[in-house]
Amino acid sequence: MGLVRKIIPQSTVDGPGNRVAIFLQGCNIRCAYCHNPETQAMHDDEAREMSVGELIAEVRKGIPFVRGITVSGGECMLQADFLTRLFAAVRDLSRETGHPLTCLIDSNGTIPFADYPQLMALCDGVMLDVKAWDTAVYHRLTKAPDNETVKENLRWLLSHDKLTEVRIVCLPETASVTTDVENNLRHIAEILDSIGKKVPVRLLRFRPYGVVGELADTPMTSEQQMSDYASLAQSLGL
Amino acid sequence: MSDIHSIVTSRQLSYEQKVVALAHAAEDTLSVLPMPERTRYYFDKGVICNLNEGNAPYRPRYIMPDYAKAVKQGVKFLQMAPPQDFDELLTFLQVLYRHVPSITTYPVFLGDLDALIEPFITDLSDEEVKRKLRNFLIYLDRTITDSFCHANLGPQATRAGRLIMEVDRELEQAVPNLTLKYDPAITPDDFAEQAIYTSLCVANPAICNDVLNRDTYDRYGISSCYNILPIAGGSYTLTRLVLPKLAALTEDKEVFMTQLLPEAMRCMADYMSARIRFIVEESGFFESHFLATEGLVERDRFVAMFGLVGLAEAANHFAPGKKYGTDAEADAVAEEIMETITAFVGQYECPYCEIANHRLLLHAQVGIDTDYGITSGIRIPVGDEPESIYDHLRHSSRFHRFIPTGCSDILPFDITGKKNPAAVLDIIKGAFSLGQKYIAFYASDSDLVRITGYLVKRSEIEKWNNGQAVLQNTTQLGAPTYASAHLANRKVRGV
Numbered sequence: 130m131g132l133v134r135k136i137i138p139q140s141t142v143d144g145p146g147n148r149v150a151i152f153l154q155g156c157n158i159r160c161a162y163c164h165n166p167e168t169q170a171m172h173d174d175e176a177r178e179m180s181v182g183e184l185i186a187e188v189r190k191g192i193p194f195v196r197g198i199t200v201s202g203g204e205c206m207l208q209a210d211f212l213t214r215l216f217a218a219v220r221d222l223s224r225e226t227g228h229p230l231t232c233l234i235d236s237n238g239t240i241p242f243a244d245y246p247q248l249m250a251l252c253d254g255v256m257l258d259v260k261a262w263d264t265a266v267y268h269r270l271t272k273a274p275d276n277e278t279v280k281e282n283l284r285w286l287l288s289h290d291k292l293t294e295v296r297i298v299c300l301p302e303t304a305s306v307t308t309d310v311e312n313n314l315r316h317i318a319e320i321l322d323s324i325g326k327k328v329p330v331r332l333l334r335f336r337p338y339g340v341v342g343e344l345a346d347t348p349m350t351s352e353q354q355m356s357d358y359a360s361l362a363q364s365l366g367l
Numbered sequence: 368m369s370d371i372h373s374i375v376t377s378r379q380l381s382y383e384q385k386v387v388a389l390a391h392a393a394e395d396t397l398s399v400l401p402m403p404e405r406t407r408y409y410f411d412k413g414v415i416c417n418l419n420e421g422n423a424p425y426r427p428r429y430i431m432p433d434y435a436k437a438v439k440q441g442v443k444f445l446q447m448a449p450p451q452d453f454d455e456l457l458t459f460l461q462v463l464y465r466h467v468p469s470i471t472t473y474p475v476f477l478g479d480l481d482a483l484i485e486p487f488i489t490d491l492s493d494e495e496v497k498r499k500l501r502n503f504l505i506y507l508d509r510t511i512t513d514s515f516c517h518a519n520l521g522p523q524a525t526r527a528g529r530l531i532m533e534v535d536r537e538l539e540q541a542v543p544n545l546t547l548k549y550d551p552a553i554t555p556d557d558f559a560e561q562a563i564y565t566s567l568c569v570a571n572p573a574i575c576n577d578v579l580n581r582d583t584y585d586r587y588g589i590s591s592c593y594n595i596l597p598i599a600g601g602s603y604t605l606t607r608l609v610l611p612k613l614a615a616l617t618e619d620k621e622v623f624m625t626q627l628l629p630e631a632m633r634c635m636a637d638y639m640s641a642r643i644r645f646i647v648e649e650s651g652f653f654e655s656h657f658l659a660t661e662g663l664v665e666r667d668r669f670v671a672m673f674g675l676v677g678l679a680e681a682a683n684h685f686a687p688g689k690k691y692g693t694d695a696e697a698d699a700v701a702e703e704i705m706e707t708i709t710a711f712v713g714q715y716e717c718p719y720c721e722i723a724n725h726r727l728l729l730h731a732q733v734g735i736d737t738d739y740g741i742t743s744g745i746r747i748p749v750g751d752e753p754e755s756i757y758d759h760l761r762h763s764s765r766f767h768r769f770i771p772t773g774c775s776d777i778l779p780f781d782i783t784g785k786k787n788p789a790a791v792l793d794i795i796k797g798a799f800s801l802g803q804k805y806i807a808f809y810a811s812d813s814d815l816v817r818i819t820g821y822l823v824k825r826s827e828i829e830k831w832n833n834g835q836a837v838l839q840n841t842t843q844l845g846a847p848t849y850a851s852a853h854l855a856n857r858k859v860r861g862v
Contacts, residue, residue: 141783141790194757194797
């Protein structure tokens with residue numbers, strides 16, 4: 130069984146094209162900017178234990194209108210074994226219906242993908258949150274001790290052609306917490322360059338909706354700042 | 368007489384609109400079509416409606432000239448030689464469009480615009496082409512003052528098609544309507560996505576399922592309110608059966624299915640046949656009009672559209688408490704009605720419709736400004752849409768299969784769709800694979816809004832409602848329909 134918080138039958142913001150987005154309950158870090166903090170607790174009354182079969186029934190309703198599923202969270206890799214079974218069942222569903230479906234993971238990268246070869250064989254790609262590069266900045270943002278695993282995952286996914294996109298949330302410069310987007314972009318660009326791969330980097334604009342805690346009253350990141358970051362990313366070849 | 372006086376003295380009609388209204392009034396002083404007693408009865412009950420086609424038709428309702436042929440051979444009557452460069456082509460088309468008759472007096476079909484233009488722009492830069500296109504499209508919007516006018520794109524991706532869409536996004540015009548003929552095996556995703564993005568900006572183009580429509584005839588085009596008609600032909604007439612008005616005559620479904628519906632259809636079909644005969648045998652159109660004499664239309668390529676409207680309300684009438692679109696019982700009644708109608712047109716022989724095997728062809732008529740409580744064609748009423756867009760599209764697909772000469776759905780999308788046209792394309796691909804034939808959409812924040820098939824600007828509706836004259840005839844039709852059909856309440860589909 131998997132612990133599922135929410136299913137969106139028609140999502141256009143969780144990977145390429147139209148997808149069924151499945152949000153699992155439970156997260157291992159506590160990002161200050163988290164916009165669905167209700168998914169953080171490992172158990173919650175609003176979350177539902179669901180079998181692979183029950184989820185497949187939901188995915189089936191999206192055929193032929195979706196090109197796949199994206200599993201997000203929380204941190205969905207905390208339920209990696211369930212994901213493996215789910216993705217295998219999605220493959221079967223594809224075969225049965227003749228409608229191709231891809232399986233994507235949206236992850237914070239704190240759990241090493243290299244440890245799950247069976248899952249990665251079934252997974253079409255990972256959307257990896259590289260929240261910040263500097264360890265201290267990352268710790269301040271997420272309460273996690275360090276981000277070494279995230280960096281390892283970035284390299285591993287790149288070299289195994291499993292990185293769909295890199296995601297960075299951009300806070301306004303005036304916020305009490307920083308993600309140091311510039312430093313982050315530079316290091317990501319360097320790694321992409323060294324491995325010789327092109328992967329889209331998606332800059333996500335911070336919005337305070339749903340956010341609790343110290344950033345709850347922080348305004349949305351300005352358009353200007355977003356376009357400055359976009360120009361920087363472009364100048365770095367991203 | 369008082370009608371004519373009020374036309375002449377109107378402050379809300381433009382000069383051109385007065386001229387057209389006066390011509391209609393003059394035509395309606397004749398009565399050349401037979402009107403048997405039961406036919407008269409169904410007309411009086413509002414069951415059969417001739418959509419103000421006039422009492423003495425002197426041209427087919429919809430004409431689909433073979434523009435490619437015209438460009439190749441020139442038009443003698445208009446003293447226009449075949450165009451040799453892009454400027455000449457645009458002038459040629461402007462002149463020709465001006466002389467294409469229709470029920471609205473304006474051309475309802477402008478051809479496969481991208482294919483017409485493509486060979487003429489090879490030596491021109493994008494900027495040069497767009498500058499000329501901009502002027503051309505502004506000319507069309509300001510002189511074809513009626514948005515029942517349609518140009519087609521695709522299914523091939525072309526540079527011309529791309530540039531037309533770019534200019535269309537800049538201009539935000541109601542005329543012409545554009546439709547992209549879409550075949551996933553031919554149309555590349557990036558071209559289709561550009562079309563979707565454009566549509567979410569300016570409610571154009573709509574997307575036509577090329578795979579399901581292209582075998583209707585040898586060559587088809589989309590005209591007016593998404594009519595699927597033969598190129599080099601058209602449709603003599605579009606008369607419609609107003610199903611809810613017929614249903615209102617009985618509470619007994621058996622009586623409806625076995626007596627009223629067959630009788631009303633027979634009356635309507637005979638009436639349509641009489642119209643066709645008058646156009647072909649009496650009006651002289653095919654002997655004298657240059658489009659016919661120069662081979663740009665051919666008499667045997669015309670069809671006649673047997674329109675239906677309000678399937679939803681008729682089905683609901685015989686499934687009390689149930690709703691077409693979400694209740695199986697109402698849907699089953701609707702299907703039974705459609706099968707009865709299909710069987711009738713399958714056996715009724717009409718004159719002069721060779722390309723349709725001498726049959727009238729079904730059309731999901733979208734409604735007119737005076738309809739109240741009557742939903743377009745076979746659509747689900749606003750407010751009754753299924754919660755899931757997937758269920759909505761599955762439902763449409765089930766009913767689109769009955770209709771060869773045009774049926775569609777119109778969906779307003781949440782504006783986030785603009786950021787991910789690929790997602791909207793996934794939905795369209797899915798719907799088309801199930802049997803959906805045509806889909807139009809617009810962004811929920813767009814000034815341009817699709818009324819029943821045509822486009823109107825919400826800002827122009829405001830003006831008309833305030834008693835000001837407006838350029839487009841269709842604003843006058845759209846303003847009451849926007850209100851009475853509660854179109855502002857169409858279910859917005861989040862993407």
